[in-house]
Amino acid sequence: MKKIITLVFVSVLGGLLTLGGYKLFIENEPQNLTVEQSNDYPVFVPTSTHNTVNNSAALAPNFVEAAEKSIDAVVHVKNTAIVSSPTSMRDLFYGRSSQRAQVGTGSGVIISPTGYIVTNNHVIKNANEISITLNNNKAYNAELIGTDEATDIALLKIETDEDLPFMAFGDSENAKIGEWVLAVGNPFNLNSTVTAGIISAKSRDLTGQHSQSFIQTDAAVNPGNSGGALVNTNGDLIGINTAISSQTGSYIGYSFAVPSNIARKIVNDIMEYGNVQNGILGVVGNPLNSALAEKLETKTTEGFYVSEVQEDTGAKKAGIKSGDIIKKIDHVNINQFSDLTGYLKTKSPDDTVNVTLLRDGDEEVVSVTLLKPSSFILPTIGMIKNASKKDLKRFNADYGVKISELDENYKPNWIRSGVEEGSIITKINGEKILNIEDADNAIKTRSYNEQLQIEIINTNGEKVVFNFR
Secondary structure: OHHHHHHHHHHHHHHHHHHHHHHHHHOOOOOOOOOOOOOOOOOOOOOOOOOHHHHHHHHOOOOHHHHHHHHHHEEEEEEEEEEEOOOOHHHHHHOOOOEEEEEEEEEEEEOOOOOEEEEEHHHHOOOOEEEEEOOOOOEEEOEEEEEEOOOOEEEEEOOOOOOOOOOOEOOHHHOOOOOEEEEEEOHHHOOOEEEEEEEEEEEEOOOOOOOOOEEEEOOOOOOOOOOOEEEEOOOOEEEEEEEEEOOOOOOOOEEEEEEHHHHHHHHHHHHHHOOOOOOEOOEEEEEOOHHHHHHHOOOOOOOEEEEEEOOOOHHHHHOOOOOOEEEEEOOEEOOOHHHHHHHHOOOOOOOEEEEEEEEOOEEEEEEEEOEOOOEEEEOOOEEEEEOOHHHHHHOOOOOOEEEEEEOOOOHHHHHHOOOOOOOEEEEEOOEEOOOHHHHHHHHHOOOOOOOEEEEEEOOOOOEEEEEEO
């Protein structure tokens, strides 16, 4: 018994000593911990704290006011032309030609309370009769005041006993890419149709010849919309709907409008002068891109590279040189040629513009006075220019214009007829031609199916008359 008690006592004592040693030497000893830094950062997701539901409702465009301002000012245009039908055996037997009336339709915009209407030239081209129908269904016969084929703009006039609803031209330069717009017109003869979209691009050229500068929009435009209004949300007229890009003939996503600043200038010229007064800068070249910049060894990839400066032009007189890069005209940045031509089409001869140039890496601004064009392309002949006194004296002529470059397609025929570069054109369709403006007007005012008659003094000093269909 005594041994058992002694054994228990020893066991308890050993446990107490073990526990005491642990508490004293082990439990309070600091532990060494190794901490590894992580290279994984938390993902940051930008989050708006605004109430998007309420804001989207508040910012949604409201087209009601713009539509109300424009619907009554947009008209339906009907063009009736007389065209020749295919000749039948009966026509050949009786020696007659078969003709029929062909009707085309489009839209127009009333731009004054007195009845002036702007539309597209292609809407009324070759018309024998033009009819206008207002939104209130009243119909009128229209008079053609003037046209400009280059911009596809025409001006009409109707006579009424009351003032008409009209739209004032807005400033198309202020139109922004992404801005909401309305297209108002008469597609498929559906009067007073309004479609909405945004401005997709500006200064768009469809020809590849740098001759156009359209506003591009994704508002639905179809056949019949031509000549109608492109309107911003304030109800301002910022363009005349003109063309669509389509393989089917109907809208598939893109349409194009003549900017209002160009249309307004064309209309003002037709009203004041009877034709369009263009002011030219006088430079030839190409818009810059990466490939051309590399070839020219320049770091600039935007702008217009001047390869040639034409004689007797504002650019030449202002000191613009070959190798200059035009970066800006007035406040308009020049990234492509259509930026340049589009802005110049809003200007007139004797207007002054400030041209920002990049020359040898340095930027400078020169003031250029725009002048009238000194050349004109005459169909079937080629390029003509105003004749100097020396040119006229050479052919013993009192007036006329000089053929400076023959059309390559017809050049051999002209040379065989004794007409060479330098020959003088004296008359077109019986009218005396004193300058290239006269030649331009003679071509534009030629009626449909009228033959083109040109009187030329050839290299032998003989006056020869040529007739063309």
